[in-house]
Amino acid sequence: MKYREFGRTGRSVSEIGFGAWAIGGSWGDVSEADARAALNAALDAGTTFIDTADIYGDGRSERIIADVLKARGGERPFVATKTGRRLSPHASEGYNKDNLTSFVDRSLENLATDCLDLVQLHCPPTEVYYRPDVFEALESLIKVGKIRNYGVSVEKVEEGLKAIEYPGVASIQIIYNIFRQRPADLFFREAKRRGVAVIVRVPLASGLLTGKMNAQTTFAADDHRAFNRNGEAFDKGETFSGVPYDVALQVVEDIRRLVPGDVTMAQFALRWILMNEAVSTVIPGAKNADQANANALGSSIGEISPSTMEELKAIYENRIAPHVHQLW
Template sequence: MNYRKFGKTGRTVSEVGFGAWAIGGAWGDVSEADARAALHAALDNGTTFIDTADVYGDGRSEKIIADVMKERGGERPFIATKAGRRLDPHVSEGYNKQNLTSFVERSLKNLATDCLDLVQLHCPPTEVFYRPDVFEVMEEMVTAGKIRNYGVSVEKVEEGLKAIEYPGVASVQIIYNIFRQRPSGLFFREAKAKNVGVIVRVPLASGLLTGKMTKETAFAADDHRAFNRNGEAFDKGETFAGVPFDVALEAIEEIRRLVPDNITMAQFALRWILMEESVGVVIPGAKNAAQAAANAAASDVAPLSPEVIGELRKIYEQRIAPHVHHLW
């Protein structure tokens, strides 16, 4: 496992982290035993960054993480959580001191700690990024010792660019993968210039970039890949990176020929992300120990050649960009 400086936090973290959405919910059935095994495997393989949220399984993900930390003992990894999506309705006005403080207190309890490493505003309405008072509330919680750092999780590049205008924002979590390449332009340059830690989510486009899916692949009713393809529950860009399923499957076949024989397509896709030096950590999810170990191993994959990167860019521009580039 290789490690990178994580922006202005002063921390160094594993470049492959653990995304804990799948062990919380909305990815089909994941038993608690498998969830724990996945997290243990990630940590055993050098992972030192875990990303979760208070709404993943309504706290299930945070609580499983806390239990595993208690079992293992020793130094805790860097644990990032998120706040805001508990709001109903999810509107800008809800991002106020009372609600945010309440969410943070709940996460402190769920994660069994007295100070959270990082709290991210969880894909708030765009208007929130234009409200300095929200970021002042986060500053107050740093001063109070409730959180060490705060950041944002965004849907759109423009939201990320606006967020990093606030000097206290330590991190931005954003979707970036072979099917979502827009952040590699202006956003990454600006984030690096301002020493903001970049967390990459949806790195495998909800599993598409494992190369294991077909037109016949079926998903459980409680799996967002079944119920959110058109944004019925939340932003459609979170599901398959917003790419139409059939379009993505055709592109996958073109990508497949570029993958070396000694690695999986998932590891290839993660290595592509790690070629970007502005990325602090990528957070693939895992439903079991084998997936978590394989994800961690992507850190040791050889760099991709300029020729391969160029071919992937062509596939994106010709097949994928017309569907996603202008939207996020």
């Protein structure tokens, strides 16, 4: 495992982190035993960055993380959580000091810690980015010692650019993968210039970029890949990166021919993300130990050649961009 600086926080983190959405919910049934095994495997492989959220399994993900870390002992990895999606309705006015404090207190309890490494606003309504009082509330949580850093998980490039105008924003979490290349156009450059860490989520386009899906693949009723294809539950771009499933399957076959024989397509897709030096860490999910171990290997495979990178860019521009580029 290789490591990178996490923006201006003074911390370094593993290039491959652990995305803990799958062990919380909305990815089909994942037993607690498998969830624990997946997280332990990632940590054994050198992962030092864990990303979760208070809403994943209504706190289940956070509590599993706390239990695993307690059982392991030793130096605690960097644990990031997210907040805001517990609001109902999920509206801008709910992002206030009282609610944010209450949510943070709950995450402190779930994660069994007295200070959170990083709290991220969880894809808030666009209006929130234009409310300095929200970011002042986060500053107040730093002052009282409940959080060390704060950031924002965004849906759109424009939201990321707006968020990093606030000097206290330490990190931005954003979707970036072979099917979602727009962040590299401007956002990454601006984030790097300002010393803002970049956390990449949905790196495998909800599993499409593993190359293991086909037209007959089925998903459990409680898997967002079954119930959110058209944005029925949350932003459409979170599921298959917003790419129509049939189009994506065709393009996966174009990508497959570029993958070296000694690596998996998933590892290749993770390495593609890490080719951009603005990326601090990438957070694939894992439902079991085998997936976690395979993900971790994405840090150790060789660089992708410039010619292959150009081919992947052309595939995106010609086949995928018309469906997603200007939307997110």
